[in-house]
Amino acid sequence: MTVTALCHGEGCRGDGRARRRTAPGSRLCRACREHFGAGLAELAHLYEECGRILGGAAPGSLRERTTGGDFPGLPFNAGAADVRARMVSVLGSWSGLVVQERGFASPPRTVAALAAFLIRNADWLAAHPAAAEASEEMARLVRAGRRAAFPDPTRTVRLGTCPEAGCSGGLSLAVRDGSRAEGPSIVCDAAPDHRWGSERWSELSRSMENGAAAGAGAPVAVPTERWLAAADIARLWHAPVGTVYRLASEEGWRRRNRSGRTYYSETDVRACFSRRAARR
Structure with a gap:
């Protein structure tokens, strides 16, 4: 009742x-x-x-x-x-x-x-x-x-090479702890007009992994794997940090430890959130 x-x-x-x-x-x-x-x-x-x-x-x-x-x-x-x-x-x-x-x-x-x-x-x-x-x-x-x-109100998370055609800049996410960023939050350091909202990260990540520019086809060099902290995953996929930790345990995400902090495989994270989105 x-x-x-x-x-x-x-x-x-x-x-x-x-x-x-x-x-x-x-x-x-x-x-x-x-x-x-x-x-x-x-x-x-x-x-x-x-x-x-x-x-x-x-x-x-x-x-x-x-x-x-x-x-x-x-x-x-x-x-x-x-x-x-x-x-x-x-x-x-x-x-x-x-x-x-x-x-x-x-x-x-x-x-x-x-x-x-x-x-x-x-x-x-x-x-x-x-x-x-x-x-x-x-x-x-x-x-x-x-x-x-995390008393520092702003951190910058490096995400990889810009997927726009002919651009060699790098993408970064400006993270303001404890608040929601307003407007576009993923920005290229070489071309400020190359910017996206964090909700586009899954799409951008796939484009970067495929070595394709958004809407074109120019190959770019990208890292084979990206490693993200739980707070960064929460920011990129708009999920509570507690949910990120739970999913990491349940789904067995690959992880690396650096100086006592844990970073998770972006490939595993994206696959997990893609499955959750498909079920919805």
């Missing part, structure tokens, strides 16, 4: 947004329920990213780690430490609610274990009278984790 007609999830509250109808048996709409689960999945990864900063890694960087402990004189990152403590506290509190009301055994008090426990009980939480508070608090915690783990 549907608990209420209108969703009270974080994605349907404030800013004059029209609230969507709830999913059957839930106090959240399908979109807010999906974002709730994706946020829980992302928190474990954000916790590790904040830990990298405390361990001496530059925020969002690929700097090589060294042996022998922390870097001398490295300032203590109070923001990252505070967010990590809040993650344990908030996830522990919601897990305690589940344990108390459902009679389950308590999970280990680690962010990974607590998040996994809550993911398994996410449908129950989404139908609970406190679903709105759970949705809002997890979204707030994810935003805080992103700010602490």
Whole structure:
């Protein structure tokens, strides 16, 4: 039985947004329920990213780690430490609610274990009278984790050679963490009028791999494989970061690790999202 007609999830509250109808048996709409689960999945990864900063890694960087402990004189990152403590506290509190009301055994008090426990009980939480508070608090915690783990508001992701005929420029994606870019976001560094919205990436990527210019046929040299971070995949395919991590695990995407960070095969990612789009 549907608990209420209108969703009270974080994605349907404030800013004059029209609230969507709830999913059957839930106090959240399908979109807010999906974002709730994706946020829980992302928190474990954000916790590790904040830990990298405390361990001496530059925020969002690929700097090589060294042996022998922390870097001398490295300032203590109070923001990252505070967010990590809040993650344990908030996830522990919601897990305690589940344990108390459902009679389950308590999970280990680690962010990974607590998040996994809550993911398994996410449908129950989404139908609970406190679903709105759970949705809002997890979204707030994810935003805080992103700010602490990736404080640089803008990054540039190199994507490959421009597919336009006769152009030898390189394509880049300007990523602004925590916000949606407005207008075209994939731009050629040699010809600024060669630009596309990020939703065109799958099409552009195929054109680059085939060595063809868009609409023509001039061969271009392209890398045999591109490797993308989870945040970049989320930006290019307009998916929650938590969904990216889930799909990477379920679909067995090829991966590479650089300085403690994971990068995924763009070929595997594109094939996965193409299959999902075809099913829809």
